[in-house]
Amino acid sequence: MSSSTSPGVVERVQNFVSENRRAVIIGTAAALVAIGGVAYYASTSRGPKGGDVEKGERKKDKKKKKRKGTKGGEGPILEERTASLPDDPEFKWTLDDIAGMSAEERTKSAASLKTRGNSAYGQRKFDTAVHYYTRAIEVTPKPEPVFYSNRAACYVNMSPPQYEKVVADCDEALKLDKAYVKALNRRATAFEGLGKLTEALRDYTAVAILEKFSNDSASATVERVVKKLATQEAHDIISTRERRLPSYTFISAYFGAFRPRPLPTLPENPSQGDKTLIMSLEALGAGDYAHSLSLINEALEQGISWDAGKAEALNLRGTFKFLMADVDGAKEDFLASIKLQPSLTQTWVKIASVYMEQGDPKKAFEAFDQAIKHNPNDPDIYYHRGQVLFIMNEFDEAAENYTKSTELDNQFVFSQIQLAVAQYKAGQTPAAIVTFRKTLEAFPQRSEPANYYGELLLDQHRYPDSVQEFDRAIEIEQSRPRPPPINVLPYVNKGLALFQWKQDHGAAERCCQEALRLDPECEAAVATLAQLSLQQGKIDVAMEMFERQVALARSEPELANAISYKVATVAQMQFMKNYPELAQDLTQLANTMR
Secondary structure, rough: OOHHHHHHHHHHHHHHHHHHHHHHHHHHHHHHHOOOOOOOOOOOOOOOOOOHHHHHHHHHHOOOOOOOOOEEEEEOOOOOOOOOOOOHHHHHHHHHHHHHHHHHHHHHHHHHHHHHHHHHHHOOOOHHHHHHHHHHHHHHHOHHHHHHHHHHHHHHOOOOHHHHHHHHHHHHHHHHHOHHHHHHHHHHHHHHHHHOOOHHHHHHHHHHOOOOOOOHHHHHHHHHHHHHHHHHHHHHHHHOOOOOOOOHHHHHHHHHOOOOOOOOOOOOOOOOOHHHHHHHHHHOOOOOOOHHHHHHHHHHHHOOOHHHHHHHHHHHHHHHHHHOOOHHHHHHHHHHHHHHOOHHHHHHHHHHHHHHHHOHHHHHHHHHHHOOOOOOHHHHHHHHHHHHHOOOOOHHHHHHHHHHHHHHHOOHHHHHHHHHHHHHOOOOHHHHHHHHHHHHHHHOOOOOHHHHHHHHHHHHHHHHHHHHHHHHHHHHHHOOOOOOOOOOOOOOOHHHHHHHOOOOOOHHHHHHHHHHHHEEEEHHHHHHHHHHHHHHHHHHHHHHHHHHHHHHHHHHHHHHHHHHHHHHHHHHHHHHHOOOOEHHHHHHHHHOOO
């Protein structure tokens, strides 16, 4: 566990996104219209007021339990009851017969056929209902969207569902009334059944926006399909993408969570691999992570002559693999390192991270126990065990471990910062503030205490004080000798603080842009800038940021999260392309929800 797993800027960005999700979605749609120059409102139909087959079904469903073998809503009905075609003279009309009828007669006959179709649907005689709706379509002098939508409902409920026919009928219904919510829902269901998730999301999104997000079920469906689509796309990308190191900010946070150790002592006659190992560790200490990775791979290829050195090399290579989301490869290297040198407690700590990544906290704590068995006085063990307890919301136990770590070594800033954060999360705010102030005094040349203290103040809505702490952190970072590169997280935090305090989009954007200038791969800055751009209707910038998030994402869950915002925005863009007349309506809705 690195210090980056604490409730820092990444969590704050996630909270910002969560709190503004609905306003962002609606605001995006409204902004897209403005980009196109459309600024008028035209009333649109929300589908026929009566005659939809679902209306009667819903009333019945409230009075009786669902039948065995059925699925709620329009899911496939497994025990469909069919009937032979009725002996009805209306089925025997020829096209010539229909052509000879007056418009009034045709309208009356079509309404009669629709009523019979609804009755057959209510009895789950879907084949019969289809034939009635088909005749209604043939007879009516003016095409009615409800006839196509009702027939689509029959195809949805057949066993197996006939999704292609559902799509075709809903297409026809939507040509006649593009705001027909039931037809959009049925077509979305069919697209999802066909595995066409992008098309399904487009229609589900349209339904949610047309209903002004008043239907929680529609909003939940959008979320579900976004997650499904993003998870699928993330898996496809991860399985083919070349592994690479994450941002400098992320890597430095990870390595910074371990106390520095002296370089290993070389054997009397070191091999070339031994010397390359030392060079790799020196590059690591200088913050030249790409060079360190290249050298450690080279060292292992050249061969390391003594077991302790090889254990160190495997530890470092495994760490880089872990940072590149190669969890299985990292685990293999860590286990090999432990086998060569069981007393290397740092490897036990890191394999605990692997077990947590794999969702196995029991084995993680067993690894910590093994580390303590070999060296009970290693302060890193207790710090990282505290981190695991922290992410499990065991804040009191986490605080005990941070305290133990500090007792063993009071020169490590992160154990003291995390103690204050754990106290705050446990509801001990006065104690947390005291701990932070002591840490600020003990480490005046470190930016991290001011940055994290600023986050506590921001969480309490003490905006001027939080900005002051973030400025202090920035000043300390700017005054540090280079290399290593500057830590840019205080810039992102300051941007979020200014936005929450003054709704100052411009100032928040400038902070994030400065962070990206200093560290072009800072995920938190990219994520925040994407959301700020959406709120301002800067869709082109937001989409660029989403693409950058996708490129920067380290793990499959992170990648899925980034993709989810991208695909949701694309669906909203498609909505506004299809419904430009809703600009004023959506703008007003967005303003009320911000």
